[in-house]
Structure formats: C-alpha cells, structure tokens
Amino acid sequence: MKRLLASMSSTRSGGRRRGDAAGPLIPISEDDIARRIELLDSFEQAGLGWFWATDELGRLIYLSKSAIAMLGWDESEVIGKQLSDLFLPDDETAPDRPERPLAFLLGARNSITQLPVRVANAEREFWWEIAGKPRFDAKGEFAGYRGSAKDITAIRETQRDAARLAQYDPLTGLANRHRMHKRLDKTLTAYRNTKRSCALMMLDLDRFKQVNDTLGHPAGDELLKQVAARLGRLVGENAEIGRLGGDEFQIILPDVDDRGKLGELAQRIIQMISQPYSLNGSRAIIGTSVGIAIAPYDGVDTEELVKAADLALYAAKGGGRAQYRFYSSDLKDGAKLRRQIEEGLRDAISRGELEMQYQPIVDAQTHKVACFEALIRWHHPEHGLISPARFIPIAEDCGLIKEIGEWALEQSCRDAAKWPCEIKVAVNVSAVQFARADFPETVKQVLKRTAIDPGRVELEITESVFMGDYGEVQKLFKRLKALGVRLSLDDFGTGYSSLSYLRKAPFDKIKIDQSFVRGSPEKGNNNSAIIAAIVSLAEALEMETVAEGIETRDELELVKGRNATHLQGRIFSLSLQQHQLLERSEQGQLVFEPMGPDKYRPERRTEFRRIGLIHDDHRYHVVLRNLSRTGALIEGLLDVPLETEVVLDLGNGQLAVAMVRRSEGYSQGVEFETQLIPDGADGLCTRYRVSPYLIEAAGRPLAALPDDAYEAMRSSSAAPAKPKAFVEADITYRNLAA
Structure with a gap:
C-alpha cells in the first residue's frame, strides 16, 4: 500500500511516465563492459x-x-x-x-x-x-x-531451387535446353584440346500428338515422364539426357565414336520407347526416331554438331519413322529433297502422278490369287518413282494423309470392281488416318460410290492403332465391321500390341512381317519357330495368315511347312499395274507359279558408284558394283593378284581394309577385314572413320570431315615410294550400258 501511495504521489507531482519528456540519455560507452x-x-x-x-x-x-x-x-x-x-x-x-x-x-x-x-x-x-x-x-x-x-x-x-529451375525441366527432371547447350559447349571445347570424341543423339517421339489429342495433356505429361525414365535406364552414367521441349530429347555421349555401338544403342532406344505405356488406366503406344552425329567428325562446335544431328533426325523421320540415321554430308541434299517432296505432294493427285499397283496374295496350297494388296506409287516429274515409305510419313506430318488415303481407297475399290468377284483387295490404312473419328464414314461413302461388295475389301492396319484409347479403337472396329469390310493386322510381330487386345479385335487376317520370313531357313535362325507360333495363334483365333516378303524357294517351303494359309512376295510376282492385272484375268492366268533363287543369301546392295581404292600410297578410281557386310565387288583395275591387301575409300571418311579374294580381268571381289554395320537407312557403313585430329596433325585446321578425308589426311609433302602397281581400266561405257 505504501508503494502504491508513493507511486500515486509521484504521478501527481509530475513523475516520469510513458509519453512524458525523456530522462537523461546514458549511451553505452566502450568501458561499459556489462551493458x-x-x-x-x-x-x-x-x-x-x-x-x-x-x-x-x-x-x-x-x-x-x-x-x-x-x-x-x-x-x-x-x-x-x-x-x-x-x-x-x-x-x-x-x-x-x-x-x-x-x-x-x-x-x-x-x-x-x-x-x-x-x-x-x-x-x-x-x-x-x-x-x-x-x-x-x-x-x-x-x-x-x-x-x-x-x-x-x-x-x-x-x-538452389532457382538455379535448378533454370537448368532442369520441371516435368521430367532432365536437363533443359539451356543446360544441355552449356554442357555440350563445355565438353566440345575441352575435348578439342585432348583429342577426344563426343556423340550426340537427337530424339523425336512419333505419334505423341495423338496421345495428347486422344487421352489429354495430363496423360501426355505422364508419358513424357515415363519416356525420361526409360532413357535413364538405357544410357550410361557418363551420358547426360535432356528434354529440349515438347517431345524432343537429346543425349550427350562423351568418348563414343563407334558407330556400331551407337547404332545398337539407338535401336535399343527405339525398341524400348515403342513398348506400351500405361497412362491413368489407358494404354498408349508411341515410337521414336533418332538422329546421330559425332564430334569432331560431323562438327567441331556446338551449333555445327546440333545441326548435323538434327539433319540426321530429319532423315530418320523422313525414312518412315522408328528408325535411326547417322549424319552424312549428303543429308543436306536429302533435307532439300524432303521439302520438294512435301511441296510436290500437295498437287500430286490433281496432276495424276499417283498410281495404284497390286501385288498378289496367293493361296498356300494352290497358288491361286485370293487377294491383291494395293500399293500406292508416286511418279514424281523430276525425281522419278518415290517410295511410299518416304512420302507417306511426310503426308502424315503435313496433314495430307486424309486426302491421299481416301484417294487410294477409292481408286483401289474402283479397280477391284473390275476384277473377278472372288478376288479381294487389301488397302493399307495409315494409323493417323485410322485414328480420325470420321474414317468409318469415309469408308462408307467410298463403298457407296464404287458399288463394290464390302466383303471384298480388306483394310490393312498396323499395331500402332492400339496406341490411343482402346475403347475408342473398339468403337471404330465395330463401326467398320458393321459396314461389312474385312480387317487385317499388318506387320504382326514388329509392334507391341497385347495378345488380349488381339483376342478382342475383330481381325480376319494376320500378316506375318517379312523380317521373320527373310533368312528363316538359315541354320540357328529362330524365325521359323516364331512363324509357327504366330500361325498357331491365328488358327486358335480363327484368323487367316499371310507370310509376306517371300523371295526364295527355301523360304517358301519353310512357311508352307509352318501352315501359313496365304503367301506373298517377289517369288510370285512384283506389283502389277491395273492393265496387266486385267490382262491376266482375261487370259485366266490367276495362278502364280514361284520363280526365284533356291536359297536365301545375305543381301548385297547394288551400288554402281565411283569410289577410291588405295594401295601402296597410290589412289585408284574404281566402280563399286555391289556391297555387303563382308565384302564388295569392284571394277576398274586390271589383273590384280589374289591376296592383295587394299583399302576401299567409301566416302565420308570411311576406309575399309580388304583382301582380294577373286580377280577376273578388271573385276575383283574383296573381303573386308572388319564387317560393315547397318547405317540405319537400309545401307551399310564402317564403324570408324578417318579422325579429323589426324587431318589436323597433317597441317590442316581442325574441322569436320571434308569430302575427301583421305587426301586431306595425307601430308602434302609426302610422295609415294613406289610406282603404281595396277593399271586402271575405263569401264564407264560398260556401266552406262548396263
């Protein structure tokens, strides 16, 4: 109480309170240690x-x-x-x-x-x-x-989060375009000093847009995540994978220049990416194309190497997708040709440049034709005959596939209406064309306009149609079958469709892909067992089978022994024009007898191009007539002794050491010391090439491989030690005549 009274007294007498005038300031001095x-x-x-x-x-x-x-x-x-x-x-x-x-x-x-x-x-x-x-x-x-x-x-x-966002793709966790560019630039700069190589792969997903369109963007995002995970399992720890945006991916592979290993990796990537995806209860199938470039062979700096890989990817997509390509200097011309094809394709129908031809599918027992497969051909006014494998993917990319596909279907039905009524016509349908909701209506209108019996029309589709919403695919199947047409599953065994889907799909026929037929009689080849399994599966499902791509008599006997119901291939006939088909029909020639070689042999590519041949530091000009993995036939040198060791300059820095095993006049058969490898384009190439670092050591500036890498590698001061051992023969006229 005393304290309270004292406090009140102090307040009345003007004692300091909060808000009153401040008391004396007492700063903390240096010697005020406590405070x-x-x-x-x-x-x-x-x-x-x-x-x-x-x-x-x-x-x-x-x-x-x-x-x-x-x-x-x-x-x-x-x-x-x-x-x-x-x-x-x-x-x-x-x-x-x-x-x-x-x-x-x-x-x-x-x-x-x-x-x-x-x-x-x-x-x-x-x-x-x-x-x-x-x-x-x-x-x-x-x-x-x-x-x-x-x-x-x-x-x-x-x-750290901000730095990661700046360098990594937030969806997949992979490096983004910015980081990949910096990583590649840094790698190439360092490797120039240490004379090392670096490979670059560019990937583009095939049919990804259809997944987004049919299943929605969330499913597309989930698909990209799964693709990223699969790529991570395939490539080594030293490689870096990046997503550049959309459905584009890039892989940097340090210290790799073996094109054999790169081709094998690219093929594994294609196979892995093509396996089915489960997306929120739906199932999707896509594919990928791969372009490959290697520094310093195809480019020394980042921009040059990326451009080379892009051109290779462009070529892979143009070649039919689900393929890989190595960069080569002639791809620049190929990209130009692709643009010309796209431009010419827009007017090809109106100019009457497209034509339908027909290859027979015969009964396995009687060899009587049961069906003709319709094959589209394009006679380009400048480039001649262009394969559908080349222009159909372009038509899909530029939105022309609906118009071209509808024309092909109608023309085939009009032609088939003039054949004997028991012969069917099989028409290939693009997966992009099939996925359109209005496709059944298109078929209905074509049948109406051509007045053909629907039961004579077979629509050949591939396993890629299962990539989208299977419920929608089933509805399309049901609508097509209601029209009375037949359905055929083409290229069976090359895709990844589920057997349960095959059981539910209303197919009338399964076509065994030619990759299983080709070379199947060879000892140790498992394709014959695969053919037998496919035939047994088809029999159980009450479907017909067609073994396609038969070229030799031993292949013919094998597939007949495996009980395929129908046969197709060059051994019976190449594709026929409509007037040729009608002539055979009028003459009653509807049985096709097999005509072909007895046995399968590894494919030798006919080349007919000039190459260089090197012997004792001398360079000769010869003509390469054919080429296989193990050897080649050349012409242009007279009387070359057997067992002579030579080097073939196949161009683009490709030098192949070979031994002369056969020599007759100006023709020599040579065997390669190291087998060639597939180049991804149905061609062959060497594993390794002349290193630009060797050319640099010869006094030239470091750059990508020139057109004549061997001459650039040789020192300008070097002179051959011996005179030429062989005489060159001028066989230009003979080759032109051939």
Whole structure:
C-alpha cells in the first residue's frame, strides 16, 4: 500500500511516465563492459547472428551457444576443433564466382568477408555466411581470429531451387535446353584440346500428338515422364539426357565414336520407347526416331554438331519413322529433297502422278490369287518413282494423309470392281488416318460410290492403332465391321500390341512381317519357330495368315511347312499395274507359279558408284558394283593378284581394309577385314572413320570431315615410294550400258 501511495504521489507531482519528456540519455560507452555484453547476448539469443573465435593454432575457443544448440551438438564437440574442419568449402559456387578456400584464407591470415560455407557433420544440411578478422597481441604476435556468422540455409535453398529451375525441366527432371547447350559447349571445347570424341543423339517421339489429342495433356505429361525414365535406364552414367521441349530429347555421349555401338544403342532406344505405356488406366503406344552425329567428325562446335544431328533426325523421320540415321554430308541434299517432296505432294493427285499397283496374295496350297494388296506409287516429274515409305510419313506430318488415303481407297475399290468377284483387295490404312473419328464414314461413302461388295475389301492396319484409347479403337472396329469390310493386322510381330487386345479385335487376317520370313531357313535362325507360333495363334483365333516378303524357294517351303494359309512376295510376282492385272484375268492366268533363287543369301546392295581404292600410297578410281557386310565387288583395275591387301575409300571418311579374294580381268571381289554395320537407312557403313585430329596433325585446321578425308589426311609433302602397281581400266561405257 505504501508503494502504491508513493507511486500515486509521484504521478501527481509530475513523475516520469510513458509519453512524458525523456530522462537523461546514458549511451553505452566502450568501458561499459556489462551493458556491451548484455547487448551481444541479446543479439545471439535472438538468432540474428552468432560469434566465433579461434586461438593462434586455428582451434575454436568460442561459438555462440544458440548456434551450437541449433546444430544439435554439445559444446565439448565443438571447442578445440579446427575451424577449417568445422566449415566445408562451397562446392556449388558458380564457376564465374570462384572463392578462395577457407583454409587458404586462414593460412594467409587474411580477413574473411561474407564467405558462404557448409557446416560439417550437422544433423541436416546447414549453410552459414561467416566473416572474421585476424587478432594480434601487444607484441604483434598472431592471437587467432574473431568473427561472426549467420544462417543462410533458407536463402541457399531458394537459390538452389532457382538455379535448378533454370537448368532442369520441371516435368521430367532432365536437363533443359539451356543446360544441355552449356554442357555440350563445355565438353566440345575441352575435348578439342585432348583429342577426344563426343556423340550426340537427337530424339523425336512419333505419334505423341495423338496421345495428347486422344487421352489429354495430363496423360501426355505422364508419358513424357515415363519416356525420361526409360532413357535413364538405357544410357550410361557418363551420358547426360535432356528434354529440349515438347517431345524432343537429346543425349550427350562423351568418348563414343563407334558407330556400331551407337547404332545398337539407338535401336535399343527405339525398341524400348515403342513398348506400351500405361497412362491413368489407358494404354498408349508411341515410337521414336533418332538422329546421330559425332564430334569432331560431323562438327567441331556446338551449333555445327546440333545441326548435323538434327539433319540426321530429319532423315530418320523422313525414312518412315522408328528408325535411326547417322549424319552424312549428303543429308543436306536429302533435307532439300524432303521439302520438294512435301511441296510436290500437295498437287500430286490433281496432276495424276499417283498410281495404284497390286501385288498378289496367293493361296498356300494352290497358288491361286485370293487377294491383291494395293500399293500406292508416286511418279514424281523430276525425281522419278518415290517410295511410299518416304512420302507417306511426310503426308502424315503435313496433314495430307486424309486426302491421299481416301484417294487410294477409292481408286483401289474402283479397280477391284473390275476384277473377278472372288478376288479381294487389301488397302493399307495409315494409323493417323485410322485414328480420325470420321474414317468409318469415309469408308462408307467410298463403298457407296464404287458399288463394290464390302466383303471384298480388306483394310490393312498396323499395331500402332492400339496406341490411343482402346475403347475408342473398339468403337471404330465395330463401326467398320458393321459396314461389312474385312480387317487385317499388318506387320504382326514388329509392334507391341497385347495378345488380349488381339483376342478382342475383330481381325480376319494376320500378316506375318517379312523380317521373320527373310533368312528363316538359315541354320540357328529362330524365325521359323516364331512363324509357327504366330500361325498357331491365328488358327486358335480363327484368323487367316499371310507370310509376306517371300523371295526364295527355301523360304517358301519353310512357311508352307509352318501352315501359313496365304503367301506373298517377289517369288510370285512384283506389283502389277491395273492393265496387266486385267490382262491376266482375261487370259485366266490367276495362278502364280514361284520363280526365284533356291536359297536365301545375305543381301548385297547394288551400288554402281565411283569410289577410291588405295594401295601402296597410290589412289585408284574404281566402280563399286555391289556391297555387303563382308565384302564388295569392284571394277576398274586390271589383273590384280589374289591376296592383295587394299583399302576401299567409301566416302565420308570411311576406309575399309580388304583382301582380294577373286580377280577376273578388271573385276575383283574383296573381303573386308572388319564387317560393315547397318547405317540405319537400309545401307551399310564402317564403324570408324578417318579422325579429323589426324587431318589436323597433317597441317590442316581442325574441322569436320571434308569430302575427301583421305587426301586431306595425307601430308602434302609426302610422295609415294613406289610406282603404281595396277593399271586402271575405263569401264564407264560398260556401266552406262548396263
């Protein structure tokens, strides 16, 4: 009570209250040790920052208790520890902001200013920013450091997240275009100095747009994630995979220039990506095309190499998709041709350049024709006959497939209406064309206009039709079967459709892909067992079978022995024009007898092109007539002895060491020391090429391979040690006549 009265008295007499005039100011002076310590304690306890100190040996003699508690340590674990052991260097410092390590600064007794460090052995990751100054005693002797620290963990995580977003694709977690460009640029720059190689793969997903259109963008996003995961399982740890945007991917493969290994990897990628995907209860099938370029062979800098890989990818897509291509200098002309094809294709129908031809499908027992497969042909006014494998993918890309597909169906039905009524017509249907909701209506109108019996029309579709919503596919099947047409599954065995889907789909016929027929009689070939399994499956499902692509009598006997119901291939006939077919029909020639070689032999490509042949440092000009993996037939040198070792310059830096095994006049058969490999375009190439580093060593600037790599590699001062051993024969006229 006395205190209360005193307080009231003080108030009445004008005592200081909040809001009254301030009392005398008492600053904290330097010698006011107690108040200064109180101030520093308040700073530490508030978590605004901490203090640390070391002795002359760099051992920690003080660290704020609140800092020790936050790290989950005991004071005994900290005091006495070397400061450089407590704080680890910032390994994530950007290359353009190099920091000197803490140990260097301490050893040089330099001041430390805003140095980011990572705390070692903490319960979780902590980042601090430390500052400090060296302290010296009255005698000038070093007495240790006194410094401060603050927690920047949250800031660091934010910076790290921002940096990751700038370098990685948020959907797939793969490197983005920016990071891939920097990584490739850095790699190529370093590898030029160390004479190393680096391969680049460009991937583009086939039919990805249809997944987005039919299943929605969330399904498309999930598909991209699964593609990224599959790629990660296929490539090694040294490779980096990036998503450039959309459905484009890129793979950097350091220290790889073996085109055999790259081709095998590309083929595995194509096969893996083509396997079915489960997307939120739906099933999808896509594909991919791959373009491959290798530094320094195809480009020395980033822009040049990326452009080369892009051209190779462009060629792979133009070749029919689900393929890979290596870059070669002639692809520039191929890209130009593709643009010309696209431009010419728009007017091909109106100009009457498209034609339907028909290849017979015969009964396996009687060889009487049961069906003709309609094959579209394009007679380009400048480029001659262009394969549908080349122009159909272009038509799909540029939106012309509906018009061309409808024309092909109607023309085939009009032609077939003039055949004997028991013969059917099989018309190929593009997966893009089939996926259109109005396709059944298109078929209905064509049947009406041509007045053909629907039961004589077979629509050949591939397994890729199952890539979208299977419920919608089933509805399309049902609508087509209601029209009375037949359905045939083409190229069976090359895709990844589920057997359960095959059981439910109303197919009338399965076509066994020619890849299983070709070479099936060879010893150790498992294709014959696959053919037998497909035939048994079809029989169980009450479907007919067609073995396609038969070329030799031993292949014919094998597929007949496996009980295929129908046969197709060059051994019976090439495709016929409508007037040829009608002539045979009028003459009653509807049985096709087999005419072909007895046995299968590995394919030899007819070439008819000039190449170089090198012997004893001399270069000769010869003509390459045919080429296989194991050897070649050349013409142009007279009387070359057997067992002569030569080198064939196949162009684009490809040198193949070979031995002459047969020699007759100006014709020689040679066997390669190392077999050639597939080039992804139904052709062959060497595993390795002349290295641009060898050309650079000969005194030329480092660049991608020139047209004549061998001559560029040879030193200009080098002279042949011996005169030419062989005489060149001019066989140009003979080749032209042939």
